[in-house]
Amino acid sequence: MFDLTSKIKLGPALQKKYALARILLHLAFLAGVIFVADRVLFPSATLVFSFGNANSLKNTLGAPHTSEQPNVLAKSSVAANGNLIFDANPVGNFSDATITFGADKTSQNIEGSAVRLRKSYQAFFYPTGAPIGFRDGTLLATPDGSYYIVSDGALRRFSSTDIILKLGYPKSAFLTVSSDDLRYNSIGADITDASVYPDDTFFAIGDTYYEFKGSQLFPFVSTRAFFSQFDALQAIIKGDDFFSQYKVSDSILGFADGTLGSSDISVFILSQGKSYPIADVATFLSMGFNWNDVVALDADELGTYQRQKQFTYDQPHPDGTLFLDQKTQKYFVIENGAKRPIKSAAIAQTYSKQKPVLADLEQSETSVSCQLKKVLLSSSTYACTAALDSFGQFIGNDYRIDTTFSNETKISSIDTTFSTPLTWENLRSSLSKIKENLKNNYVPQQ
Amino acid sequence: MLRLPHISKDTFIVIYKLLHDALLLLLVSFAAMLVAEGALPGIVSQHISLARLAVAIFAVLGMIIWLGKELQITYEKPAIKKNKLLPVLILFAFLLIGNSLLKFALWENMLITLVTLLLFFLFYQIIFEPEK
Numbered sequence: 001m002f003d004l005t006s007k008i009k010l011g012p013a014l015q016k017k018y019a020l021a022r023i024l025l026h027l028a029f030l031a032g033v034i035f036v037a038d039r040v041l042f043p044s045a046t047l048v049f050s051f052g053n054a055n056s057l058k059n060t061l062g063a064p065h066t067s068e069q070p071n072v073l074a075k076s077s078v079a080a081n082g083n084l085i086f087d088a089n090p091v092g093n094f095s096d097a098t099i100t101f102g103a104d105k106t107s108q109n110i111e112g113s114a115v116r117l118r119k120s121y122q123a124f125f126y127p128t129g130a131p132i133g134f135r136d137g138t139l140l141a142t143p144d145g146s147y148y149i150v151s152d153g154a155l156r157r158f159s160s161t162d163i164i165l166k167l168g169y170p171k172s173a174f175l176t177v178s179s180d181d182l183r184y185n186s187i188g189a190d191i192t193d194a195s196v197y198p199d200d201t202f203f204a205i206g207d208t209y210y211e212f213k214g215s216q217l218f219p220f221v222s223t224r225a226f227f228s229q230f231d232a233l234q235a236i237i238k239g240d241d242f243f244s245q246y247k248v249s250d251s252i253l254g255f256a257d258g259t260l261g262s263s264d265i266s267v268f269i270l271s272q273g274k275s276y277p278i279a280d281v282a283t284f285l286s287m288g289f290n291w292n293d294v295v296a297l298d299a300d301e302l303g304t305y306q307r308q309k310q311f312t313y314d315q316p317h318p319d320g321t322l323f324l325d326q327k328t329q330k331y332f333v334i335e336n337g338a339k340r341p342i343k344s345a346a347i348a349q350t351y352s353k354q355k356p357v358l359a360d361l362e363q364s365e366t367s368v369s370c371q372l373k374k375v376l377l378s379s380s381t382y383a384c385t386a387a388l389d390s391f392g393q394f395i396g397n398d399y400r401i402d403t404t405f406s407n408e409t410k411i412s413s414i415d416t417t418f419s420t421p422l423t424w425e426n427l428r429s430s431l432s433k434i435k436e437n438l439k440n441n442y443v444p445q446q
Numbered sequence: 447m448l449r450l451p452h453i454s455k456d457t458f459i460v461i462y463k464l465l466h467d468a469l470l471l472l473l474v475s476f477a478a479m480l481v482a483e484g485a486l487p488g489i490v491s492q493h494i495s496l497a498r499l500a501v502a503i504f505a506v507l508g509m510i511i512w513l514g515k516e517l518q519i520t521y522e523k524p525a526i527k528k529n530k531l532l533p534v535l536i537l538f539a540f541l542l543i544g545n546s547l548l549k550f551a552l553w554e555n556m557l558i559t560l561v562t563l564l565l566f567f568l569f570y571q572i573i574f575e576p577e578k
Contacts, residue, residue: 004466004467005462005466008459008462010459010463014459017460018463018464021460022464022467025467026467029471036494039493040490434489437486437489438486441485441486441548442548
């Protein structure tokens with residue numbers, strides 16, 4: 001064996017002791033290698049939340065809330081039949097999850113309480129909101145000969161075709177839809193004055209596109225930004241003299257909400273005037289984004305957005321993200337803590353320029369469950385383990401954990417451990433993932 | 447004199463030898479982890495702290511130095527240039543640096559790697575050059 005101290009000679013008795021100790025050292029080393037291999041090939045992740053330090057950065061689970069108040073941190077005291085919902089975002093694929101609740105010593109027994117787990121994206125777990133209507137600025141025509149513009153969310157009918165011609169809207173920009181498609185927008189006042197443009201009219205002046213709102217012209221930062229949401233046809237072409245009639249706003253409009261933009265080696269999610277730098281490649285991929293959807297931004301384009309803190313894998317997709325249910329091919333738009341369905345194909349067409357994130361509604365409603373049991377040698381700790389095998393290749397990076405407590409209790413801490421049991425199948429799966437990652441790193445992509 | 451009177455000098459010599467064995471194992475492990483990290487970033491560091499391993503290596507080195515002094519074990523200064531391991535270590539460094547620059551074109555990668563190794567060699571010369 002390799003000996004770094006061959007020059008130091010030992011007596012026979014001492015040499016024997018040294019040889020024995022050396023064997024023990026190598027056995028300990030072997031145990032260490034097995035430990036590391038176990039961690040790498042059968043990964044586990046523990047995520048925690050402490051109600052005592054609810055604002056601590058050490059909390060790695062999403063803040064618990066109730067179904068009644070999804071945006072408010074739940075109180076640690078839960079009534080009988082009350083629920084606690086929280087999100088867990090472990091990185092990787094796991095075979096089972098052990099959920100442990102530390103309860104106050106004075107709490108009642110909560111054995112038998114049901115814990116339910118589902119897997120999807122955090123934003124896709126948002127409650128379903130009201131169906132979304134046509135985008136502002138969309139020009140619509142119905143078979144009965146009515147013409148509309150969507151202005152400030154409402155449908156405003158042009159009282160005559162003369163007004164349309166006088167205002168200069170290109171006829172080819174009107175999208176023919178059924179009367180049924182119109183029911184998802186509220187009804188606004190008719191447009192009767194041919195001298196006043198309704199809000200959300202688009203203009204093309206020189207090389208720049210503008211949105212008209214509140215008697216001001218809001219410029220788009222680039223033609224690409226305008227085209228990320230609208231067609232060139234939708235804009236009325238005007239000359240420079242138009243600026244004498246309306247003031248140009250200092251606020252600059254950007255890309256469609258939910259657009260992915262890149263600058264240098266960073267990728268950003270652009271939403272509502274804010275840019276969220278995506279933390280790393282793993283986060284980008286875990287959010288279901290596609291590299292082909294990333295737009296290379298120039299300094300001016302990125303400069304119009306207010307830079308936010310890093311976007312990490314445990315955050316929900318921001319407002320404006322478009323989800324596509326892979327089974328039903330239905331679209332959902334994320335807006336103010338709700339996923340708003342797009343109920344009509346005509347409305348979906350106006351969102352077609354946006355790149356959707358693939359999700360699965362049916363999968364997001366599939367759950368596995370387990371029942372809490374008292375942990376051995378503990379009076380106030382309850383745990384249960386749920387097998388995650390049925391989630392298989394479910395889309396999403398978020399586990400939604402929903403517990404309904406059988407008795408009134410006061411929870412002090414939640415501990416969720418995702419693990420991969422030592423089986424041949426898991427070993428094969430881990431090795432195959434390593435092989436795939438190696439291929440991704442070293443084999444040039446087509 | 448040894449400052450721990452309850453343990454015999456022989457035992458300390460055995461510990462001293464064992465510490466060298468442990469150091470070798472730790473260095474081999476560290477190199478293996480560096481290779482794994484180079485090939486698949488995060489594969490080890492996601493689960494095991496490489497910094498802790500580095501601290502363990504320095505701790506073992508510290509103990510070896512301390513025990514060596516206590517046991518009055520001295521070595522001749524090793525002739526690094528004549529060490530048989532040197533070409534292997536240079537090749538290892540070459541591959542590790544080259545691997546980290548995979549996104550570059552092959553000629554850029556080779557150039558940067560060779561210049562980096564040359565710089566390391568020059569640093570070595572400056573640091574270990576015998577004083578005149």
